[in-house]
Every structure is written in structure tokens, then in C-alpha cells.
Amino acid sequence: MTFEEYVGSRGPALYRLARLLTGDEHRAEDLTQEVLSQAYVHWRRISRADRPDVYVRRMLVNANNSWWRRRSNREVVIDAVVDRPHRVDVGGEAADRDEMWRLILGLPDRQRAVLVLRYYEDLDDATIAQILNCSPVTVRTHAMRALANLRERCGVPTTNGSRQ
Structure with missing residues (x-):
């Protein structure tokens, strides 16, 4: 599977995972893009792994954890409250x-x-x-x-x- 095929099939799921981990759609976009750019550089090695998707998901979780560690302000962004909860x-x-x-x-x-x-x-x-x-x-x-x-x-x- 080429990197482009992988991103085409798994990109939306990776973004969804990032969105759920971060709770912020903009941070999730950045995180997904960051991880996919790292995966692209190492794609030959990643694609030979038994389960490349598990590998990339691990990269996503690790990148999110690293971002939280680096962050000095731990404010949490949530969507606006709707009229009918x-x-x-x-x-x-x-x-x-x-x-x-x-x-x-x-x-x-x-x-x-x-x-x-x-x-x-x-x-x-x-x-x-x-x-x-x-x-x-x-x-x-x-x-x-x-x-x-x-x-x-x-x-x-x-x-x-x-x-x-």
C-alpha cells in the first residue's frame, strides 16, 4: 500500500482519533498533519510493519502526549454550549x-x-x-x-x- 492510499483510506479515522484525543478540531488537524508528515518520511519502514495502522495510531497518541507535556497552559477548549443540551x-x-x-x-x-x-x-x-x-x-x-x-x-x- 502506498502512502497516498493509506492516507486516503485511513486519514479520516486518524483525524477522528486526534479530535477525540485533543477535544479541539484545529489542534486535531495540526496533530494529524504532523503525524502524517512524520509517517511519510518513514513510510517504507512503517508499511513493512505487521500492522501499519497500529504504528501510526501510536505515533498519533505519542505526539498528543508530547504536546500536552510541552504545553505550559492546561486550558481545555470545548465547543460552545448549545441551547438544547x-x-x-x-x-x-x-x-x-x-x-x-x-x-x-x-x-x-x-x-x-x-x-x-x-x-x-x-x-x-x-x-x-x-x-x-x-x-x-x-x-x-x-x-x-x-x-x-x-x-x-x-x-x-x-x-x-x-x-x-
Whole structure:
């Protein structure tokens, strides 16, 4: 597969992943372009990998994490609040969609990446582990902690009375 074919088929999905990781469409465009330009330079090596898409997704997650580390101001940009809020079900409690994104963007980088890759990209734990360069057990731990963190922030009580 040529680089142009790869970008044509996977470019929109990479942008969507970047959008979900960053929470900002302009930053997502920049991040996707930055990663694709790096991938272009190394495409011969990347295309020979067992799963080039996993490799490029890892580049995207790593570039996003590096950007957050370099950034001195941790303000989070969200879209304007609409007149009629959309509702999302979170553990039995409804939360405003914009509020939910604010909460997700407030999670630590790894927890946010795990949630996005699992629930929006629909990837399995083994693939997420490859992208994040960790074990599947670590992926499950981050997912449990992220969901517990979100439930706590939304005021949803845990079922067994203890934190997960």
C-alpha cells in the first residue's frame, strides 16, 4: 500500500482519533498533519510493519502526549454550549454532552487514550496495548480507573461501595 492510499483510506479515522484525543478540531488537524508528515518520511519502514495502522495510531497518541507535556497552559477548549443540551447516559445518570467531554478531557492522558481507543475506535485491549506500548492488563486498569473517575465526578455511586 502506498502512502497516498493509506492516507486516503485511513486519514479520516486518524483525524477522528486526534479530535477525540485533543477535544479541539484545529489542534486535531495540526496533530494529524504532523503525524502524517512524520509517517511519510518513514513510510517504507512503517508499511513493512505487521500492522501499519497500529504504528501510526501510536505515533498519533505519542505526539498528543508530547504536546500536552510541552504545553505550559492546561486550558481545555470545548465547543460552545448549545441551547438544547444533548444527553449521554453515564452509569445510569444523564450528563450534558459538553460536560461529559470536559470530564473526559480532564482525565490523565493514558486514561483518556484508553477510553477513546476502546469506545470510539472500538479496538480490543491487545491492540490498544500495542498502540500505547503497555500490557493488556494495564489497558484494563486504565479503563477501570477512568470509568470510576468519571462516575465519581458525575456523582454516580459505585455498586459495591468501594472505589474500583
